[in-house]
Amino acid sequence: xxxxxxxxxxxxxxxxxxxxxxxxxxxxxxxxxxxxxxxxxxxxxxxxxxxxxxxxxxxxxxxxxxxxxxxxxxxxxxxxxxxxxxxxxxxxxxxxxxxxxxxxxxxxxxxxxxxxxxxxxxxxxxxxxxxxxxxxxxxxxxxxxxxxxxxxxxxxxxxxxxxxxxxxxxxx
Amino acid sequence: xxxxxxxxxxxxxxxxxxxxxxxxxxxxxxxxxxxxxxxxxxxxxxxxxxxxxxxxxxxxxxxxxxxxxxxxxxxxxxxxxxxxxxxxxxxxxxxxxxxxxxxxxxxxxxxxxxxxxxxxxxxxxxxxxxxxxxxxxxxxxxxxxxxxxxxxxxxxxxxxxxxxxxxxxxxxxxxxxxxxxxxxxxxxxxxxxxxxxxxxxxxxxxxxxxxxxxxxxxxxxxxxxxxxxxxxxxxxxxxxxxxxxxxxxxxxxxxxxxxxxxxxxxxxxxxx
Numbered sequence: 001x002x003x004x005x006x007x008x009x010x011x012x013x014x015x016x017x018x019x020x021x022x023x024x025x026x027x028x029x030x031x032x033x034x035x036x037x038x039x040x041x042x043x044x045x046x047x048x049x050x051x052x053x054x055x056x057x058x059x060x061x062x063x064x065x066x067x068x069x070x071x072x073x074x075x076x077x078x079x080x081x082x083x084x085x086x087x088x089x090x091x092x093x094x095x096x097x098x099x100x101x102x103x104x105x106x107x108x109x110x111x112x113x114x115x116x117x118x119x120x121x122x123x124x125x126x127x128x129x130x131x132x133x134x135x136x137x138x139x140x141x142x143x144x145x146x147x148x149x150x151x152x153x154x155x156x157x158x159x160x161x162x163x164x165x166x167x168x169x170x171x172x
Numbered sequence: 173x174x175x176x177x178x179x180x181x182x183x184x185x186x187x188x189x190x191x192x193x194x195x196x197x198x199x200x201x202x203x204x205x206x207x208x209x210x211x212x213x214x215x216x217x218x219x220x221x222x223x224x225x226x227x228x229x230x231x232x233x234x235x236x237x238x239x240x241x242x243x244x245x246x247x248x249x250x251x252x253x254x255x256x257x258x259x260x261x262x263x264x265x266x267x268x269x270x271x272x273x274x275x276x277x278x279x280x281x282x283x284x285x286x287x288x289x290x291x292x293x294x295x296x297x298x299x300x301x302x303x304x305x306x307x308x309x310x311x312x313x314x315x316x317x318x319x320x321x322x323x324x325x326x327x328x329x330x331x332x333x334x335x336x337x338x339x340x341x342x343x344x345x346x347x348x349x350x351x352x353x354x355x356x357x358x359x360x361x362x363x364x365x366x367x368x369x370x371x372x373x374x375x376x377x378x379x380x381x382x383x384x385x386x387x388x389x390x391x392x393x394x395x396x397x398x399x400x401x402x403x404x405x406x407x408x409x410x411x412x413x414x415x416x417x418x419x420x421x422x423x424x425x426x427x428x429x430x431x432x433x434x435x436x437x438x439x440x441x442x443x444x
Contacts, residue, residue, distance in 0.1 A: 053389070053392065053409060053412075054389050054392050054393055054408075056393075058389075058393075063386055063389055063390065064382075064386055066385075066386075066389070067382040067383070067385040067386035067389065068378075068379075068382040070381075070382070070385050070416075071378045071379070071381035071382035071384075071385055071419075072378050072382070074378075074381065074416065074419060074420060074423055075374060075377070075378045075381075075423055078420070078423045078424055078427050079374065079423070079427050082427040082428070082430065082431050085431065086431060086434060089435070089436065090436055
């Protein structure tokens, strides 16, 4: 990124420090939830047709949870990307942190979907086969891995460091 | 109950067509046709005095009016009496897509620009009156819109609507008006009496979309009175995914307005 728009250098640096640090995380987290929900819908519902639109065993709370998460995930995808664009125009984008947020969000949604929504609320199963437990295990272990990698990305530069581009302005 | 059995079979089409006939469809379509005429008239009149009104707004209004009219009169409206999928398609047009397009056409801005100053002032006073403040509140509009749908599809209202012309008219006008109020309460294109912060509207919009999605899946499993399970399944899925497609546009516009409103001020001053 460059300084072509003439955004004030010092100001953007000051603002970056705390406010935009968490905003990078929020943006990534929201987009991660949206991305996981989008992949769930396109690949597992529409293309593979493993997931079912509705399962007779769905509990009422499952129906509500599914509806809330579905609506929220649309919002999260679009809103997360708009916040990303906002960070970018402020030179406050911190990609490592952002990707950490994406992985935590996607993993968190997948874990919630795979344990609470699929198993507890029984909205639908991953696939309607005999040994669904294998699918469940892979699904949830992958989710946990995503969360761990995500957190390690977020935590790796925790101590007040700023995005590389913003630091560059200091030396100009 | 006798009427209910007719809803189930295609040969019921004639019975309903005759009981309802031409007049109710005309009554439903007339306001929309008039709305298009008045809009075009206003554009013509305002263009003579001020810089020209954006063409895309006129196009939005025209498409909105045409889609709403298709939903209430003509072949689709006839099929909607006997075919739940057609009914649901009509409702997506009437309650979601047409209101969205018509809200994007900024009719109130056009009206204020067209009227003389004293009349425009009087209109603004009406816009700031308490009933309008109440009905354009995002929570009230969400309840009118989504609550109305729950009432329609989970009570006997749906089958009653096919027996009474009056109910039919009321339900259809309500679906459109509630959809329009909902749209203008969430995205601010026209002037609105009381503006709410982006985050408030985002949360309420997400909640309303969830209410719509939950109802779609509920319909899928619990067909309204007189609707076959198979039809309810297709109708429910159409409501779910069709609603999603239109909601994306609403969310996008809301986020875009946020993006513009929060642009860095200092950067703007220097950049321009």
